[in-house]
């Protein structure tokens with residue numbers, strides 16, 4: 001209890017420091033996707049900081065529906081922090097304020113439910129998602145649209161929210177094991193989206209690592225990285241999840257923890273050491289963070305480009321663009337690595353978008369709680385993709401992967417959303433097949 005109030009005091013102090021640094025110049029308004037979409041001052045970082053300042057100056061506790069609503073209007077994309085001339089750290093202020101609010105006044109029940117669910121052990125979550133997958137297939141695919149049940153459940157909205165499909169058997173059910181035998185041993189952190197919705201991305205990543213000659217450990221009990229709980233302000237659950245990640249992955253015998261999702265990579269390398277800073281597990285969390293490698297960074301460091309085919313071959317697959325995930329480009333400063341890999345693919349031509357780091361509007365749970373604002377944000381991304389006339393858009397974040405898929409689904413676009421690992425795997429497979437044909 002004493003520890004909790006000490007932490008609360010520290011968070012309040014940090015928040016006040018940020019508020020003090022903000023001179024209300026308004027530069028953050030120009031870069032904020034939520035402000036661009038809604039055009040109201042509270043949507044921008046400056047409006048949020050001004051409101052928090054007024055609240056604290058009046059000696060009020062951080063609670064109440066109005067404050068909750070304003071603070072939820074943030075994707076935590078980090079553009080305000082990256083573009084602030086005074087280094088105020090507005091994104092960090094929103095995170096701090098959310099965690100103080102959650103501790104003081106409790107989370108909204110919807111967020112509590114989401115956070116609780118994300119913090120369940122994987123084995124406890126899997127059956128729920130299987131049931132949801134069954135329900136999804138029943139309602140969305142197997143019942144005719146004119147059936148009463150479909151209409152009562154507002155199937156169109158459900159369809160938009162639930163795309164992409166839940167895909168049992170889940171990734172870790174099939175792949176929790178040790179794969180290959182090689183001089184260098186790495187571990188794979190799959191993340192929830194790959195486990196439940198995109199096993200093909202996990203399989204492609206595994207295929208690439210195996211082909212490169214690594215021994216890959218895939219801890220079967222691994223769960224959520226905790227980014228979603230953290231983003232909602234639920235620090236206690238985020239800390240619990242962080243400890244589990246450290247238990248599962250802080251192994252001395254591994255050289256690297258490869259993470260195919262940029263948001264999970266951000267959380268494992270930046271978020272977890274921060275949450276567990278004063279925890280007895282802090283030193284192990286920092287050790288783990290030093291070994292975390294986002295997939296594109298790992299592939300480049302390990303010379304994956306040298307394995308790719310050198311000639312274009314007969315089957316050129318069109319033009320591909322890259323979508324920068326906020327957590328990777330702004331959060332970790334990684335922009336060049338994925339581009340270098342894409343430019344190294346002979347089966348595709350790379351085309352830069354006119355606004356490469358436009359947000360997709362996903363922002364953790366932002367799309368769930370603010371679907372209209374999210375749709376308006378993603379509309380800008382859709383326009384730049386249409387203008388570029390590409391066949392595929394690649395990203396390295398599973399949140400963006402979902403956001404882009406939903407956006408293209410709504411826009412009825414033919415553009416396919418791919419993960420970097422899938423394209424590299426396709427290219428390696430193509431090379432292997434060509435080698436077999438030549439040999440045979």
Ligand code: SF4
Pocket residue numbers: 021022023024025026027028029045046049080083084085086087088089090
């Ligand atoms: S957060 Fe930075 S950019 Fe935004 S109003 Fe404050 S000082 Fe200006």
Ligand code: SF4
Pocket residue numbers: 031032033034035043044045073074075076077078079080081090091094
């Ligand atoms: S983190 Fe992004 S969405 Fe949130 S206030 Fe800053 S710029 Fe706007």
